[in-house]
Amino acid sequence: MRVKVALFATCLTDTFFPETARAVVRLLERLDCTVEFPLDQTCCGQMHFNTGYRELSKPLARKYTDVFGSYDYVVAPSGSCAGMVREIHPTLGESPPRTFELAEFLVDVLGVTDVGAWFPHRVTYHPTCHSLRMLGVGDKPLALLRAVKALDLVELPDSTQCCGFGGTFAVKNAETSTAMLADKMRCVLDTGAEVLCAGDNSCLMHIGGGLSRLRTGVRPVHLAEILASTEEDPWRATP
Amino acid sequence: MTNTAAREEILQRIRSAQVPAAVPVVRGYNQKGPGGVELFAERVADYRAIVHTVTNVPEALEALKGKRIVAPEGVPDEWLIDGVTWLREPLSIDELDQADGVLTGCAVAIADTGTIVLDGSEAQGRRALTLLPDYHLCVVRQDQIAASVPEALQLLEPTRPLTFISGPSATSDIELNRVEGVHGPRTLEVLIVI
Amino acid sequence: MARNPVTWLGSPTFPKAAKEALNDTQLRQNLRKATGTIRGRRAAAVAEMTDWEMLRVAGEQIKDDVLARLDTLLVQLEESVTARGGVVHWARDAEEANRIVLDLCRAEQATEVVKVKSMATAEIGLNEALEAGGVQAIETDLAELIVQLGEDRPSHILVPAIHRNRSEIREIFQRRMGVEVSDEPADLAEAARVYLRQKFLTTKVAISGANFAVADTGSIVVLESEGNGRMCLTLPDTLITVMGIEKLVPSWQDLEVFLQLLPRSSTAERMNPYTSVWTGVTPGDGPQNFHLVLIDNGRTATLTDSVGRQALRCIRCSACLNVCPVYERTGGQSYGSVYPGPIGAILTPQLMGDLHDPLAASLPYASSLCGACFEVCPVRIDIPSVLTHLRAEVVEAKGRTAESVAMSAAAWIFREASRYEKAQKAGSLARFLAKDGKITSLPWPGSKWTSSRDVPAPPSESFRAWWRKNRCQE
DSSP: OOEEEEEOOOHHHHHHOHHHHHHHHHHHHHTTEEEEOOTTOOOOSHHHHHHTOHHHHHHHHHHHHHHHTTOSOEEESOHHHHHIIIIIGGGGTOOOOOEEEHHHIIIIISOOSOOOOBOOSEEEEOOOHIIIIISOOTTHHHHHHHTSBTOEEEOOTTTTSOOSOTTTHHHHTHHHHHHHHHHHHHHHHHHTOSEEEESOHHHHHHHHHHHHHTTOOOEEEEHHHHHHOOSSSOOOOOO | OOOHHHHHHHHHHHHHHOOOOOOOOOOOSOSOOOOOHHHHHHHHHHTTOEEEEESOHHHHTGGGTTSEEEOOTTOOGGGSOTTSEEEOSSOOHHHHHHOSEEEEOOSEEETTTTEEEEOSSTTTOSGGGGTSSSEEEEEEEGGGEESSHHHHHHHSOTTSOEEEEOSSOEEOTTTTOOEEOSSSOSEEEEEEEO | OOOOTTBOTTOOOHHHHHHHHHTOHHHHHHHHHHHHHHHHHHHHHHHTOTTHHHHHHHHHHHHHHHHHTHHHHHHHHHHHHHHTTEEEEEESSHHHHHHHHHHHHHHTTOSEEEEOOOHHHHHTTHHHHHHHTTOEEEEOSHHHHHHHHTTOOOOOSSOTTTTOOHHHHHHHHHHHHOOOOOSOHHHHHHHHHHHHHHHHHHOOEEEEOOSEEETTTTEEEEEESSSHHHHHHHSSSEEEEEEETTOEESSGGGHHHHHHHHHHHHTOOSSOSEEEEEESOBTTBSOSEEEEEEEOTTHHHHHTOTTGGGGGGOOOOOHHHHHOHHHHHHOSGGGOBSSOHHHHHHHHHHHHTOTTSHHHHHGGGSOOOOOHHHHHOTTOOOHHHHHHHHHHHHHHHHOSOHHHHHHHHHHHHHTOHHHHHHHHHHHHGGGGGOBTTEEOOOOTTTHHHHTTOOEEOOOSSOHHHHHHHHHOOO
């Protein structure tokens, strides 16, 4: 039976990284899911909530329940936003629908680790804090990456240390955020990887923004894009 | 003496906070452990205490000969071997400070953590006795070794002055690396009697 | 009510102090080394325990029970201590506590007191108050001694001199003790031993804190490593113990939980070298005068906050500091408080009780919300949740600001998909700012981002625009 899934693209990915959301659609459809994208969706309210605007986040949490409430499964290409929905929305008075981070959905719900992907690059993986500690995705993303054909996975030193993004932390405490970023970049560069993979475009935008500024040539790529890539239809760097 | 107004105000503030009752405590952690002489000896040694397993205490005390050693009330007569200058109570702080060491028994030991516990009863003396001499030799009987911290606490009388000792005096205050030997006895030697 | 001197007067906000600290190469190096060491050792000490999570849950539950029955348990503690020959004093705030302790010192005609490391006395600024009253307090914990001799401020809960490396400590000791010493930690420890020995043997009054107080027996518990604690708790005639009212456990059995949680979380040891337990006065053994000073100093105010009160479970192990990526880089002094790091970021503003204070208001934001602190906390304080809770209170206290206006506007846009889509389209025009697919410079506040990071150029088409074009059959 085909599994019906609602895609919660997240505002950041919808706006800045459409290729990630397209990759999720391609990947899930390849795995026999029916993917729907309710156009009424906007934002989970995480930025507001985490910055102290709890009251402003409430209508956004309500909107999320309204938009996705009828689905059995909602999948988001973000550990952070999925964590916001699962852990925080209930504290705002909502009963959100079952919402999964992509890797969790693939491994726990669809029961697959080999998604038939092909990605001939040297990759290192950064476990983002909320996927690791809020959702507890553990090594599911790594299991998925290990099953990707032609992918050369190299371990990231001090991988569980925060990259320094932290939402508005990155601007409110820009200097400290940058210091954390510098150490994360050092670890990434030490691996000799050409691609930095993670399950959150927010963290990737932060680390990738630093890697780009320094002209390191290392490219941030969302997990969904790697898993969507096949020999017939390989991932291509967007310019 | 006691500031009644402050007392009443603090208690009143606590009551007006109206903290709801807590859930009952679930003690799902281990009450017991593997225990045993070997584990105890291994764990004591881990913290750079010197450990010996012996069957005869007086024979094991030969190394004390020629030294000035404090022996608290209640130390068995057979431990007080010839050739050692035994220092007995009453002892001044200066006398304790100048002693070469102290010989004691213990109340309880803990295998899991390599700890000995003194409670000031027989063969242990008041707390200063085991603090000022730079060398502490502690005799632990096999039957005094509790497996775990929970087991040990049950065997102790809380209102006695208790000292839990795990290895010699140490500090981690310089670069968070442990080094042995600060204010307490810099050498701890444990005799386990089997 | 008197202002709580939890923070150092004149301290800048966290971002300002952090900016400065980040440039201190020596500090960065010292902290990287020290926190890296202890992180690894703690992980190993905890991995050894198969029942660690059950211990954490029990620790949380026992402390929650203490907070729920705090009035009853404090009265019980008072009775138990009094019955065993101790005297209990109550202090509403720092000033009252300091006056009680100073009066007790004067009653003993003491001009010098030896001190065991204590966060409670640091919080109330006791040393300064005693000095103003003509009593010299001598810190005997090695790290506290380094801070005191260096005329420095503490930067860590457990190891106040963590920001100093061995050669800096050597320099302080040579200058202040007038001795030649190498920078070997063992030699430095020996120098402290010699320096303090006579003080221990001759000083008549000692002041300590307490790690735990057992309500039903009246027993006070102090964990330490060096033996300076035992010296202070055993040799003087008079012992004054200052403790926060939340440091209770209901019964003796409860200690079995904390004597396992605390050493592994703080110094990463199975057990710390020395733990002293005493109950009132024991004839013929130890101090014959015992005073217990119970301090509130903002704790009862913290207790009224249903989310924030969990900070009062804290057993001051400092595991959260050691794993915090922010603390590791900024050091403890940036927090402007005796309580630095993640626990300080939630405890300091609550004890101060004034979110209009710029420093207090900046502390809940001194975190990327990575959650490493919650993961290691032995009493399961959900620090990230308390941080966001306090941020909401800060926002409320600040009222209308440029930020709040922008946040309201963003929320208004997000409430309707049509508005959001329009904003998306307008925003995508920013791609004309981009060169080679990236934006390298934005006006304020975007400049805070682009000072160190590029921004990807917005794509010509959002995902929803693509979906509309390719997947909708209108």
